[in-house]
Amino acid sequence: MTLPALPFAASFMHPLMMLGLLAAGGYSMFLGIKAKKVRTGTPEQRKALLPGKFAQRHYRWGSLILAVMVTGMIGGMAVTYINNGKLFVGPHLLVGLAMTGMIALAASLAPFMQQGNVIARKAHVGLNMGTLTLFLWQAVSGMEIVNKIWVNR
Numbered sequence: 001m002t003l004p005a006l007p008f009a010a011s012f013m014h015p016l017m018m019l020g021l022l023a024a025g026g027y028s029m030f031l032g033i034k035a036k037k038v039r040t041g042t043p044e045q046r047k048a049l050l051p052g053k054f055a056q057r058h059y060r061w062g063s064l065i066l067a068v069m070v071t072g073m074i075g076g077m078a079v080t081y082i083n084n085g086k087l088f089v090g091p092h093l094l095v096g097l098a099m100t101g102m103i104a105l106a107a108s109l110a111p112f113m114q115q116g117n118v119i120a121r122k123a124h125v126g127l128n129m130g131t132l133t134l135f136l137w138q139a140v141s142g143m144e145i146v147n148k149i150w151v152n153r
């Protein structure tokens with residue numbers, strides 16, 4: 001099947017979106033850690049942090065990050081397929097799929113965490129800290145692809 005050619009700039013949408021998402025992920029981690037402090041801190045700490053509404057803000061940013069990661073990954077695959085007529089089953093694709101799966105699982109635990117389930121809470125934090133760690137590496141392999149596209153333009 002012949003696919004329509006995309007403008008060159010289309011190759012940079014996914015990288016830009018994902019670099020923004022990396023920053024948002026770091027911010028969401030900060031909000032999550034504050035939410036934990038609200039839950040576990042001393043009475044004075046809790047009172048001081050409560051007006052920050054960290055748990056609610058973390059949940060909202062988390063939902064946004066989940067949505068952007070899913071659409072961004074599908075977008076990256078779509079652009080790659082349109083430009084090359086195939087996908088490259090390499091580290092960037094596989095780690096991207098793993099990250100997206102992990103953050104989706106972590107998000108699915110939200111209702112259980114809110115009921116105070118400790119296992120769900122630990123799994124949520126572990127999965128998402130893992131996702132953010134992979135994200136750092138994904139940014140490196142992603143920038144290598146950006147470099148390749150630029151050099152071969």
Ligand code: HEM
Pocket residue numbers: 025026028029032033035036037039055058059061062063065066103106107110111113114121124125128129132
């Ligand atoms: C960017 C990656 C994320 C990181 C690093 C992260 C980290 C955390 C941390 C550290 C906590 C506090 C756990 C505790 O209180 O012991 C937390 C709580 C929570 N997270 Fe996340 N999270 C992320 C993404 C998400 C997503 C995608 C969602 C859902 C869409 C979400 C929903 C929640 C909820 C509902 C809580 C419980 C808040 C409460 O105490 O009521 N998080 N998260």
Ligand code: HEM
Pocket residue numbers: 010011012014015016018019022069072073076077079080081083086087088089090092093094095096097099100135138139140141142143145146149
């Ligand atoms: C953080 C910075 C990132 C950069 C700079 C980046 C860069 C890129 C580039 C340049 C492409 C090739 C697009 C084309 O052929 O025009 C690509 C493909 C792709 N990206 Fe990313 N990316 C990043 C993050 C992510 C993340 C977080 C995910 C998934 C959650 C992801 C998933 C994918 C997938 C699945 C492909 C298709 C891979 C293939 O078939 O080779 N990327 N990315």
